[in-house]
Amino acid sequence: MTRLLTTLIRFSRRAGLLRRRSVGMLAVAGISLWGIVDLVQHPAQVDAVEVAAGNVAIADPWQGASFPVENFQAYTSPFGYRQDPYSGGQRFHYGLDLAAPSGSYVRNWWGGQVIEVSDNSSCGTSIVVRSGDWRHIYCHMHGHVVQENGRRYMQDSHGGLRIVEGQRLPAGARIGRVGMTGRTTGPHLHWGLKYRGSWVDPALVLQAMYRSQRAALQSPN
Numbered sequence: 001m002t003r004l005l006t007t008l009i010r011f012s013r014r015a016g017l018l019r020r021r022s023v024g025m026l027a028v029a030g031i032s033l034w035g036i037v038d039l040v041q042h043p044a045q046v047d048a049v050e051v052a053a054g055n056v057a058i059a060d061p062w063q064g065a066s067f068p069v070e071n072f073q074a075y076t077s078p079f080g081y082r083q084d085p086y087s088g089g090q091r092f093h094y095g096l097d098l099a100a101p102s103g104s105y106v107r108n109w110w111g112g113q114v115i116e117v118s119d120n121s122s123c124g125t126s127i128v129v130r131s132g133d134w135r136h137i138y139c140h141m142h143g144h145v146v147q148e149n150g151r152r153y154m155q156d157s158h159g160g161l162r163i164v165e166g167q168r169l170p171a172g173a174r175i176g177r178v179g180m181t182g183r184t185t186g187p188h189l190h191w192g193l194k195y196r197g198s199w200v201d202p203a204l205v206l207q208a209m210y211r212s213q214r215a216a217l218q219s220p221n
């Protein structure tokens with residue numbers, strides 16, 4: 001872990017990315033994003049980070065994260081500028097598109113609280129989950145929003161799902177199904193991630209999860 005972090009910082013400095021992309025780089029390192037982001041932005045304090053990383057409980061937080069969709073087929077659109085499928089112009093794409101057959105279950109990436117359900121934007125039927133400083137959004141799902149007794153639900157009867165604003169969800173919970181609501185040309189999950197208000201490339205997070213989970217398989221215990 002120590003070597004990984006040192007390599008990370010050296011790489012980040014060389015690439016001139018430390019500030020702008022510190023979250024993404026951290027994600028690649030597979031270390032806790034919750035407590036040490038500030039420390040990594042000030043490399044002089046790296047020793048303190050190394051001590052913290054020795055704590056088994058927080059050393060490898062990515063192992064609890066869930067891949068966000070079942071029956072995954074392909075990454076159909078990356079995070080970043082792309083040709084807009086509707087207007088033809090260049091537009092920034094604030095998420096990662098994961099194609100899966102319509103009806104495939106979407107899974108909650110990280111344990112947290114549902115802070116919004118919606119069905120009236122280009123994102124279609126969607127939910128937003130808050131996990132600490134993170135927000136994760138899931139778009140284009142089946143179902144619709146229902147209001148009842150002052151509460152708002154995302155209702156997907158065929159999928160057997162009812163997600164209520166304010167409820168807590170564990171990582172890996174089924175929270176919706178891949179559909180085509182909102183602005184989309186085919187069934188896929190649009191998955192967006194924000195850290196402290198800034199969009200993050202979900203592909204970097206998936207890479208960190210892969211590295212962490214692969215390392216766990218190779219560890220002697």
Ligand SMILES: [Zn+2]
Pocket residue numbers: 077093095096097189190191
């Ligand atoms: Zn998308």
